[in-house]
Amino acid sequence: MTKALIPGSDASVFGAVHLGYVVVQSERLTDWQRFGSDAIGMHVDRHSPDSLRFRLDDHACRFLIQRGPAEDVTALGWQIDDDDTFDRIVARIADRGVPIVEGNPDQAALRGVERLWRFAGPKGIAQEIFTVPVTTPEPLVMQSSGWVTGEAGLGHVAIVSREPEAMRGYYETVFDSRLTDYIDENISGLKMKIRFLRVNERHHSIAIANIRGVKIDPLRTRVQHINVQSATLDDMLASFGRVTELGFRMQWSVGQHTNDRELSYYCVTPSGFELEVGWNPVVIGPELESTWEPSTHKGISIWGHTTVGETVLTKFAQFQQALHNARTSETIVPQLTGGLPR
Known part of the structure; x- marks a missing residue:
């Protein structure tokens, strides 16, 4: 392992940060249970009448769905490898004047962690950090044969931002994220630029898109x-079939990305954002990490990823939403943007 990937080898926390869990607020818990368990193939636990959790591995919680009106992701949980690294991250946040508070025991229990700390994140998504997940020996009961987590973390999150450089600066400041690459794409006549940031061996844990x-x-x-x-590829394709058969909306058909080479499809969750189910992306291990240079890819996909069921009405709804969003400023955390231009 190169020094760049050894947590605690210097002031950098790169390599010691992993996406641990996602918190969603929704009134559609029954739909979420059917979607996550029956369609996608994850293990489901009905934690209470007002919450359910999905497992992918021995962690007690990878997705927490809590009853509430947002129909959106409300928090991202990041696992930190050790106490020293955790302390460095806390110091970065506190020293820049951003409040960081310990979550209460009920919040920690719901998320399947021993303790957690919360602080403000871009677009109003709370960022939560923890060091010790609660694990369980209980066998997974699910239609999938397994999921890839481990050192690469849960997966990744993709966000559309009107303040992409501020968001990139935020994750560089807090987690020492590294720029993996860019994608330039033309969608319906609009030029989109996507930045892909990694915090460990996963090609990217954060993707940030904006309209140029x-x-x-x-x-x-x-x-x-x-x-x-x-x-496995069979798992991915089987879940694609179940999503379609059970009547959940498919957004993008199976295809392969230009940059991380992942085969995947995109479907719409009961809360309206998309879930990408993928297989076999590029892993940036120590050898690749030591020589990696960011590049720009033209287009999101080598093949596939064609839109499914898009109509003039859906385009019009997006236009209306864009007008609505333009009336309010996007939430950023300026103390943590690292001085990058907005």
């Missing part, structure tokens, strides 16, 4: 999609 030359956001939800990685 104009500050618009056509999405109602804070996130565009959450990604999970199937253990």
